[in-house]
Amino acid sequence: MKNKDKPVTVEEIQVLRNEILLMHESLAKDVISHAPLVKKVVDIFVDKGLDRKWVEKLLAPLVGSSFEEDEVMLVAYLLEELDSLLTVNEEAKKLDKRVHIIVGGTGIGKTSLVGKLGARYAYLLDKAYKVAFFNFDHHKVGAIEQLEHYADAMDIPIISLEDFVDNEYDIILVDTAGSTGDNLDELDSLMKIISDSTLYNIELSLVLSATSRVKDLNRIYNIYKALEINSFIFTKLDETYDISDMITFLIENEKPVTYLSIGQEIPEDLIVATKEYLLNKFMNEEDSE
């Protein structure tokens, strides 16, 4: 077979793609080096923690346009891009009947979140939902006590798996053991039981800390990906001024973020995630709460 007739392999395409990518990156850098104001705006966002290559690629096409001389417009353009890449899920006016399973690493704020969401759905919305807790945290000594404490204080029952089949509740909140993935099979079985024998929809939320670095966020997400995560919930936004890792993670992974935990107080330190809140916090740093 002549060389030119040989089919191109996947590996060769990959190599070409990487070369083109590298060319684009160095071109973007080069173009920007001739536009001082664009370079300044790139540096502002890199200082805020965003990836330099990503920012350069985004702003390079604006060199030579009327934006090039207008810092305010350049910043606005970048924020607009960030805004379009973030996905948030607003809380529905009427929530569907659901089992909401909360998973994530240890000590991230899962049980507190279950308490906060329980109080929110049972008492703080226009409609009072019938809420129950379920503890799937059977590995950890003391796990049930924390949930029991919230259950008593809020007058929300802790139910057993057998109670699910009665479909009696509007929302069942499931607290799970903080793990590095060793409970995935058990969680998978739990979800199968729920979908096979009850009328509840399943919402599976991965809880992540706003204080984690993007590498760690991705590592945890990769562990839980096997379970078809529906949404992210971030905790500990009060513990950091710099949420650039969280923002980078969210724009790389297209799942929506739904709630944000902004402190230890139950139930008040929980808010519905909005792009305004996230972008304000990202831009204002120490000025924001």
Ligand SMILES: Nc1nc2c(ncn2[C@@H]2O[C@H](COP(=O)(O)OP(=O)(O)OP(=O)(O)O)[C@@H](O)[C@H]2O)c(=O)[nH]1
């Ligand atoms: N500052 C701050 N602390 C929080 C937040 N959410 C939870 N915490 C605290 O983090 C600690 C751990 O919270 P838990 O809810 O027990 O965390 P968990 O994920 O259930 O922990 P394990 O079950 O041990 O994996 C507690 O002291 C909480 O008060 C938050 O948004 N901000």
Ligand SMILES: [Mg+2]
């Ligand atoms: Mg817990």
